[in-house]
Structures are given as C-alpha cells and as structure tokens.
Amino acid sequence: xxxxxxxxxxxxxxxxxxxxxxxxxxxxxxxxxxxxxxxxxxxxxxxxxxxxxxxxxxxxxxxxxxxxxxxxxxxxxxxxxxxxxxxxxxxxxxxxxxxxxxxxxxxxxxxxxxxxxxxxxxxxxxxxxxxxxxxxxxxxxxxxxxxxxxxxxxxxxxxxxxxxxxxx
Amino acid sequence: xxxxxxxxxxxxxxxxxxxxxxxxxxxxxxxxxxxxxxxxxxxxxxxxxxxxxxxxxxxxxxxxxxxxxxxxxxxxxxxxxxxxxxxxxxxxxxxxxxxxxxxxxxxxxxxxxxxxxxxxxxxxxxxxxxxxxxxxxxxxxxxxxxxxxxxxxxxxxxxxxxxxxxxxxxxxxxxxxxxxxxxxxxxxxxxxxxxxxxxxxxxxxxxxxxxxxxxxxxxxxxxxxxxxxxxxxxxxxxxxxxxxxxxxxxxxxxxxxxxxxxxxxxxxxxxxxxxxxxxxxxxxxxxxxxxxxxxxxxxxxxxxxxxxxxxxxxxxxxxxxxxxxxxxxxxxxxxxxxxxxxxxxxxxxxxxxxxxxxxxxxxxxxxxxxxxxxxxxxxxxxxxxxxxxxxxxxxxxxxxxxxxxxxxxxxxxxxxxxxxxxxxxxxxxxxxxxxxxxxxxxxxxxxxxxxxxxxxxxxxxxxx
Numbered sequence: 001x002x003x004x005x006x007x008x009x010x011x012x013x014x015x016x017x018x019x020x021x022x023x024x025x026x027x028x029x030x031x032x033x034x035x036x037x038x039x040x041x042x043x044x045x046x047x048x049x050x051x052x053x054x055x056x057x058x059x060x061x062x063x064x065x066x067x068x069x070x071x072x073x074x075x076x077x078x079x080x081x082x083x084x085x086x087x088x089x090x091x092x093x094x095x096x097x098x099x100x101x102x103x104x105x106x107x108x109x110x111x112x113x114x115x116x117x118x119x120x121x122x123x124x125x126x127x128x129x130x131x132x133x134x135x136x137x138x139x140x141x142x143x144x145x146x147x148x149x150x151x152x153x154x155x156x157x158x159x160x161x162x163x164x165x166x167x168x
Numbered sequence: 169x170x171x172x173x174x175x176x177x178x179x180x181x182x183x184x185x186x187x188x189x190x191x192x193x194x195x196x197x198x199x200x201x202x203x204x205x206x207x208x209x210x211x212x213x214x215x216x217x218x219x220x221x222x223x224x225x226x227x228x229x230x231x232x233x234x235x236x237x238x239x240x241x242x243x244x245x246x247x248x249x250x251x252x253x254x255x256x257x258x259x260x261x262x263x264x265x266x267x268x269x270x271x272x273x274x275x276x277x278x279x280x281x282x283x284x285x286x287x288x289x290x291x292x293x294x295x296x297x298x299x300x301x302x303x304x305x306x307x308x309x310x311x312x313x314x315x316x317x318x319x320x321x322x323x324x325x326x327x328x329x330x331x332x333x334x335x336x337x338x339x340x341x342x343x344x345x346x347x348x349x350x351x352x353x354x355x356x357x358x359x360x361x362x363x364x365x366x367x368x369x370x371x372x373x374x375x376x377x378x379x380x381x382x383x384x385x386x387x388x389x390x391x392x393x394x395x396x397x398x399x400x401x402x403x404x405x406x407x408x409x410x411x412x413x414x415x416x417x418x419x420x421x422x423x424x425x426x427x428x429x430x431x432x433x434x435x436x437x438x439x440x441x442x443x444x445x446x447x448x449x450x451x452x453x454x455x456x457x458x459x460x461x462x463x464x465x466x467x468x469x470x471x472x473x474x475x476x477x478x479x480x481x482x483x484x485x486x487x488x489x490x491x492x493x494x495x496x497x498x499x500x501x502x503x504x505x506x507x508x509x510x511x512x513x514x515x516x517x518x519x520x521x522x523x524x525x526x527x528x529x530x531x532x533x534x535x536x537x538x539x540x541x542x543x544x545x546x547x548x549x550x551x552x553x554x555x556x557x558x559x560x561x562x563x564x565x566x567x568x569x570x571x572x573x574x575x576x577x578x579x580x581x582x583x584x585x586x587x588x589x590x591x592x593x594x595x596x597x598x599x600x601x602x603x604x605x606x607x608x609x610x611x612x613x614x615x616x617x618x619x620x621x622x623x624x625x626x627x628x629x630x631x632x
Contacts, residue, residue: 020321028241034234034237034240034241035233035234035235036234037238037240037397037398037447038240038476039397039398039399039479040479041478041479042479045397047397074234075233075234076233076234076235078233079232079233084232084233088232088233089232091228091231091232092224092225092228092229092232093222093224095223095224095225095228097225097228097231097232099396099397099398099445099446099447099448099449100227100230100231100236100445100447101238101396101397101398101447101448102397103231103232103234104234107232133395133397134397135394135395135396135397135448135450136448
C-alpha cells in the first residue's frame with residue numbers, strides 16, 4: 001500500500017492506496033465521489049474527467065498514487081450550496097444533457113477550458129470538449145452553453161452589486 | 169425586483185439572443201444548487217402556454233451536479249462483483265468447463281456456467297439466445313461462465329483461471345455466404361435464414377418493360393454499436409422470502425421481467441425489476457443480458473451482486489445495428505418518374521434473432537422510399553452469421569434503406585441530368601398516395617419539407 005495525501009474539492013485527505021488503484025477508483029470507491037464515471041477505462045470517452053491542479057485529466061488513466069500532493073476538483077466540488085457554477089447553470093438552461101452520463105466530465109472539461117481561455121471561439125470550445133464523447137449527440141447545445149457560461153464568467157452579464165456571479 | 173432576478177434575466181436574455189430569440193419564461197430567480205428543482209407545475213385544469221416556451225428538463229439539476237445515481241454509482245452493503253468469461257471463438261463445441269481453480273481463489277464467492285441456468289434461452293421473438301453458452305458457442309462474445317467475487321479485480325483474475333475446452337467448428341461471417349446451401353449452419357439443424365418478408369404490388373416485370381432507363385446497384389451498410397457511455401449494468405439481490413430484486417439500466421423492464429421469469433423459471437410476481445437512470449440506450453438496452461446471471465450468483469452467494477460490462481463487452485456481447493446488403497433495381501421514364509422498383513435486402517443478423525423481425529419489417533416497408541411507385545417487389549431476409557448479434561437500434565432498419573434509395577435517386581438524377589431536388593419532387597408521396605403495403609397516406613408533407621430544407625440551404629433550383 002502507498003500512503004498519499006491530496007486535496008479533493010478543498011478538503012484534505014490522507015489515504016492508503018494499493019499501487020494499481022486509479023485516481024477514478026480512489027474517488028469513486030474510497031471517497032464516494034461518483035460524479036466522475038467509468039465509461040471506457042482507456043481514456044477515450046472522457047466521462048471520468050476531473051481537474052488536477054488546473055488541468056483536465058482522465059481519472060481512469062491516472063494512478064491514485066500519482067495524485068499525491070495534488071489538488072483535485074470533481075463535479076461535486078463545482079457548485080456551492082448557494083449557487084451553481086455558471087457552466088452548470090448554462091447546461092441546465094440549454095438542456096445540454098440528455099442521459100447525463102457524460103455531463104460531469106464535459107462540464108469539467110469546459111471549466112478547464114474557460115479557466116485558461118475566458119473568451120473562447122466556438123472552435124476553441126469544440127476543441128476544448130474534443131476529449132469527451134456524448135452518444136446522445138448533444139454537442140450543439142453544450143457548445144452554446146459553454147459560450148454562454150463564458151459570457152457570464154467574463155462579467156458581461158454581471159450582478160448589479162458588482163459581485164462576481166461565478167461560484168468559484 | 170431584487171438584484172438576483174435582474175442577473176438571471178440578463179443571463180436568460182443573452183441565451184435567447186444567441187439561440188432562438190424566444191423569451192425565457194421558466195424562472196426568474198437565481199439557481200441555487202438544490203434538488204428538487206422548482207418546476208413550473210400547472211394547477212389541475214389550468215391551461216398553460218406550451219409552444220414557444222423554454223422548459224427545464226426535470227433531471228437537469230442532478231445531471232449537472234453529478235448526483236444522478238446510475239447503477240455503477242450504487243453500492244449495497246456486502247455487494248459482490250460479477251464478471252462473465254467470454255468464449256473468444258466464433259463457433260465451437262464446448263467439451264468441458266473447469267471452474268475448480270477459479271472457485272478455490274480467495275475472494276471468489278461463486279462460479280456458475282450455463283448448466284446452472286434453469287431455462288437457458290431467451291429472445292424477444294425467437295428464443296434462440298442462451299444466457300450462457302453450454303454445448304455450443306455461436307459467436308465470440310458468448311458468455312461461458314460467470315464469477316462473483318469480493319472485488320472486480322479478483323473476479324477478472326478468476327476468469328483467467330477458468331479452463332474451457334473447445335472443439336472448433338466451421339463458422340460463417342458473410343451473410344451472402346450464409347445463404348448458400350453448403351454454408352455452415354449457425355443453429356443446426358435450422359437453416360440460416362430465420363426471418364423473411366415479401367411485399368408485392370403491381371408487376372415489376374411490366375414496370376421495367378415500360379421503363380426508358382433501368383438502374384441497378386448494390387448498397388451496403390456496416391455494423392454499428394450503440395456505445396452508450398454507460399455500459400450495461402445491473403445489481404441483483406434476494407430477500408428472505410425468495411423474491412429477487414434486479415436494478416438494471418434496461419429500457420424495456422416489463423419484457424425484461426418476463427425474460428427473467430422464463431430464464432430463472434420463477435413466477436413473475438416474485439421478480440421485481442427496477443429500471444434506473446439510463447446512461448444512454450439507443451436500442452442497445454432493450455433486452456436482458458447479464459441479469460439472470462447476476463440473479464443466480466446472488467442466490468448462490470446470498471449477497472447482492474453487481475455486474476458492469478467492460479467497454480470490450482459492449483462491442484462483443486451486446487446487440488448492434490444490422491449490416492444490410494441491399495440490391496436495388498429501379499425503372500424510370502424519360503422524365504425520371506419511377507415506374508418500378510425491385511429491392512432485395514439481406515440483413516446480417518449475427519448469432520441471434522433479437523429484434524431482427526421488427527427491423528426486417530420496418531426496413532422492408534420503408535425500402536422503396538417516400539415515392540409513388542406503381543410496381544413494387546421487396547424481398548427481405550434476416551440471416552444468421554457467427555458474429556455479434558444485431559438487434560434494435562434507432563430507426564430499426566430505416567436508416568439503412570434510406571441510404572440505399574436516396575443514393576440511387578442521386579444516381580438516377582445525375583445520369584438523366586435532372587436536379588436532385590427536382591427528381592424527388594416529381595416522385596414524392598402526396599396526400600392520398602398508397603404505400604407499398606397498401607396504406608393510404610394522409611397529412612403528407614414530403615414536398616413541403618423538401619422545399620423548406622432547400623430554401624434554407626439556398627438550393628439554387630428553388631423558386632422562392
């Protein structure tokens with residue numbers, strides 16, 4: 001077993017993991033964070049996407065031990081109790097998710113994209129989501145939602161109080 | 169108006185601008201991350217405007233928060249994990265299955281084979297599919313044994329320790345080869361054609377004789393897997409009174425319950441099948457797969473058992489879309505008007521019937537296209553091959569024939585130098601047209617739809 005410590009959604013965890021445990025297995029089975037999904041187990045579908053130190057990662061391809069010392073954001077850590085993240089809100093308004101299985105991964109890929117590029121073009125969004133598969137073929141509404149969320153996050157539809165609307 | 173509602177109106181206004189421009193009347197407050205969502209629920213007998221309103225999907229909130237509970241997110245105390253050993257050979261006689269080494273592994277709680285299944289056959293129209301293959305393997309994705317263990321890893325390791333002795337048998341993979349008299353029979357002694365449909369109207373011979381031009385072409389489509397992002401998954405558990413509960417992402421739970429009653433040889437009222445959230449179906453979760461196996465493993469161990477297909481199993485051991493081989497012969501007059509069409513469809517059914525009969529029927533009825541044709545002859549057949557079974561998938565055969573008849577329309581148009589839109593306008597169904605099976609059609613808007621589409625794509629030949 002390997003002792004690791006990592007931060008998940010702002011909370012510190014000291015854990016013991018077997019060498020073959022993936023980060024996805026750690027999140028789902030040891031921490032009970034089932035938002036990240038096992039879709040293909042080979043890094044093709046992106047349903048397991050989480051954000052590690054600001055970068056989107058396929059959690060099925062990363063060993064838990066490799067996340068030692070890292071900060072992990074999962075879909076469970078995106079909204080606050082008071083407010084959805086603008087991406088989550090835009091996905092809801094645009095009905096971007098159908099079966100929803102790919103949703104957590106796609107929303108986190110979108111977050112990683114917008115954190116690095118606040119004003120993406122439609123093509124930038126397509127590329128940002130290119131690692132995530134949706135078999136209900138809902139891409140068009142997702143792209144609309146991400147562009148809309150970017151608009152909110154840039155403050156172009158800012159709260160009259162001048163406070164940022166974003167949940168993070 | 170408080171500040172929060174202003175923000176939301178701005179958000180919604182921007183959404184409206186970027187898409188349809190429709191006003192958004194769903195909510196006016198901010199969206200806290202709570203569930204259930206506050207929905208617009210009309211009072212009884214209250215007339216509410218529906219058309220032109222944007223609505224929020226009731227499941228959208230949980231989806232976005234990652235809180236939707238799919239099967240693989242569910243854990244029941246004491247739960248075991250099942251895996252199924254796949255044959256890996258397309259056609260073989262099973263001489264023996266040795267499970268002793270697997271059963272002796274620490275962490276392995278139970279192993280079963282096809283012989284443990286009370287009624288080892290199922291299927292929506294023909295019951296030609298075994299739950300686990302016993303004497304004969306019909307395609308490489310057939311399950312031959314199943315393991316329940318305390319972890320998925322141990323279950324997977326145990327599969328490698330199950331020894332199966334096969335006598336390889338001749339196999340057939342091409343449906344046209346399978347039609348031949350001397351082809352290996354997939355389900356002997358039955359022949360390889362397991363479903364057939366013929367539609368006849370008028371006289372195609374007369375129609376071809378009257379035609380100025382006759383076009384003949386073969387079209388083929390490929391096998392397609394649904395690839396739901398959520399693989400097939402189920403959990404089975406028993407209560408102390410001998411009733412089984414199965415949680416499954418199955419689409420047709422009533423049929424699934426009947427299939428469980430048959431395969432487990434149990435009264436249906438002792439079976440509870442709970443349809444859960446489905447992470448994509450598309451027709452691929454229309455019949456039972458591993459559910460009886462999980463139920464039997466759960467009974468044998470006295471513990472809940474979960475099974476989740478691997479991505480490989482999704483491709484090799486779940487249904488797919490039928491590949492079609494389609495021969496089209498079409499006679500037209502000098503104006504490109506279709507006088508006669510003869511169609512022969514060969515559906516590659518794979519190893520089992522599944523939803524082939526539905527697919528065959530739809531494909532045959534739709535195979536001549538939305539066109540007025542006096543003389544029609546359609547012959548369609550579904551054929552066994554030693555491949556992954558084919559079944560339901562969006563459209564049930566309609567997309568395959570659409571590819572063929574529309575391709576041929578383009579070829580006819582091109583050869584006769586007629587605009588592709590014009591040739592369709594000349595032949596399209598109108599109100600009162602009769603379908604190949606004799607149905608008089610009403611509310612037909614094929615031409616209007618074509619013209620609308622053509623205008624939107626600035627098709628040059630449209631008079632606007």
